[in-house]
Amino acid sequence: MAATAIDLQPYASLDDEDCEQRIIKAKQTLGDRLVILGHHYQRDEVFKHADFSGDSLKLSREAAKSNAEYIVFCGVHFMAEVADIISRPDQIVLLPDLSAGCAMADMADLDQVERAWTELSSVLDAEQSITPVTYINSAANLKSFCGKHGGVVCTSTNAQKIIEWSFAQREKVLFFPDQHLGRNTGVKMDIPLEQMVTWDYDQPMGGLTPEDIRQAKIILWKGFCSVHQMFKPEQIENFRRETPNGKVISHPEASYEVCQLSDYVGSTEFIIKTITDSEPGSQWLVGTELNLVNRLHQTLADENKTVQFMSPMLCMCSTMFRIDPQHLAWVLENLVEGHVVNQISVAEDVASNARIALQRMFDN
Numbered sequence: 001m002a003a004t005a006i007d008l009q010p011y012a013s014l015d016d017e018d019c020e021q022r023i024i025k026a027k028q029t030l031g032d033r034l035v036i037l038g039h040h041y042q043r044d045e046v047f048k049h050a051d052f053s054g055d056s057l058k059l060s061r062e063a064a065k066s067n068a069e070y071i072v073f074c075g076v077h078f079m080a081e082v083a084d085i086i087s088r089p090d091q092i093v094l095l096p097d098l099s100a101g102c103a104m105a106d107m108a109d110l111d112q113v114e115r116a117w118t119e120l121s122s123v124l125d126a127e128q129s130i131t132p133v134t135y136i137n138s139a140a141n142l143k144s145f146c147g148k149h150g151g152v153v154c155t156s157t158n159a160q161k162i163i164e165w166s167f168a169q170r171e172k173v174l175f176f177p178d179q180h181l182g183r184n185t186g187v188k189m190d191i192p193l194e195q196m197v198t199w200d201y202d203q204p205m206g207g208l209t210p211e212d213i214r215q216a217k218i219i220l221w222k223g224f225c226s227v228h229q230m231f232k233p234e235q236i237e238n239f240r241r242e243t244p245n246g247k248v249i250s251h252p253e254a255s256y257e258v259c260q261l262s263d264y265v266g267s268t269e270f271i272i273k274t275i276t277d278s279e280p281g282s283q284w285l286v287g288t289e290l291n292l293v294n295r296l297h298q299t300l301a302d303e304n305k306t307v308q309f310m311s312p313m314l315c316m317c318s319t320m321f322r323i324d325p326q327h328l329a330w331v332l333e334n335l336v337e338g339h340v341v342n343q344i345s346v347a348e349d350v351a352s353n354a355r356i357a358l359q360r361m362f363d364n
């Protein structure tokens with residue numbers, strides 16, 4: 001065993017093929033002490049090493065039931081935090097590159113949410129009348145805030161069920177950080193757009209009047225995903241003109257206008273299942289991250305299905321992309337040598353309330 005952790009720097013010059021062999025070897029050495037979880041947006045060179053792949057909900061369930069000593073999360077920071085919160089205290093969660101964050105999650109921080117809560121409390125009794133709901137794409141301390149204030153976590157798979165549960169607790173919902181998932185879900189629940197107001201966290205009182213707040217059912221945080229905001233109604237209209245029998249499917253982080261024009265809207269897991277189960281020869285336009293769309297295109301080409309990315313710009317999630325084979329090989333070879341690098345560890349005073357909010361989600 002090396003006395004100190006192996007340095008990352010030499011890995012930068014390894015090519016992907018060298019990394020692949022080294023990752024396979026390290027996985028064999030670690031055996032069932034290790035589990036690798038991979039989100040659908042991971043690049044192929046990393047995704048192929050995942051023991052389990054899935055959307056945020058599925059991966060959090062895998063983390064909760066895993067017995068492995070090491071959980072290496074090929075995804076982004078908030079996903080690894082969730083894995084740490086819900087795994088056993090003796091399990092260790094690692095994120096191969098600590099800079100793999102989520103730009104949307106960064107659009108809400110605890111100070112801003114606490115300020116919003118105080119400002120909302122000047123108009124109504126927030127504790128009695130608002131359920132705070134955080135999308136899983138958020139920092140652990142926001143999940144903790146929800147746990148403390150009778151709130152809950154949701155993912156893109158269960159958002160409707162969770163918002164229904166939230167309305168059974170209190171009359172209003174404060175939904176953060178993604179306005180689009182909140183709005184698209186509210187629309188599915190027949191909540192009029194006028195009763196879903198947007199809280200601009202850069203403005204006093206979110207830029208809203210007391211009357212706006214009193215008449216709102218859902219107060220939507222003004223966050224968004226920069227990848228999913230690339231998708232536009234015109235792209236769907238062009239596709240429909242050129243491919244009249246084609247189908248359109250989008251992730252609910254896309255805008256209201258895009259989701260309204262889509263035939264199907266759902267999480268990454270839903271998108272994969274819907275396209276995989278479709279008729280051979282079917283044609284799809286997909287509004288979600290590029291790595292997933294390309295993988296679907298390649299794996300379903302044999303069935304003569306065409307799977308096309310919605311935007312003409314080839315945008316991908318740049319933070320998911322930070323997890324590369326070089327970082328994965330580095331983390332695993334360190335584990336083989338008995339060194340834990342890039343551990344994600346959420347302080348217990350934050351984790352305990354975050355766990356409550358996550359458990360309310362799992363119970364639904």
Ligand code: 13P
Nearest residue numbers: 055056057155156267268
């Ligand atoms: P899913 O839960 O659908 O995997 O979405 C996660 C995400 O970050 C989408 O941008």
Ligand code: SF4
Nearest residue numbers: 102103104225227317
């Ligand atoms: Fe975050 Fe968007 Fe990347 Fe998903 S695609 S991880 S929401 S930045």
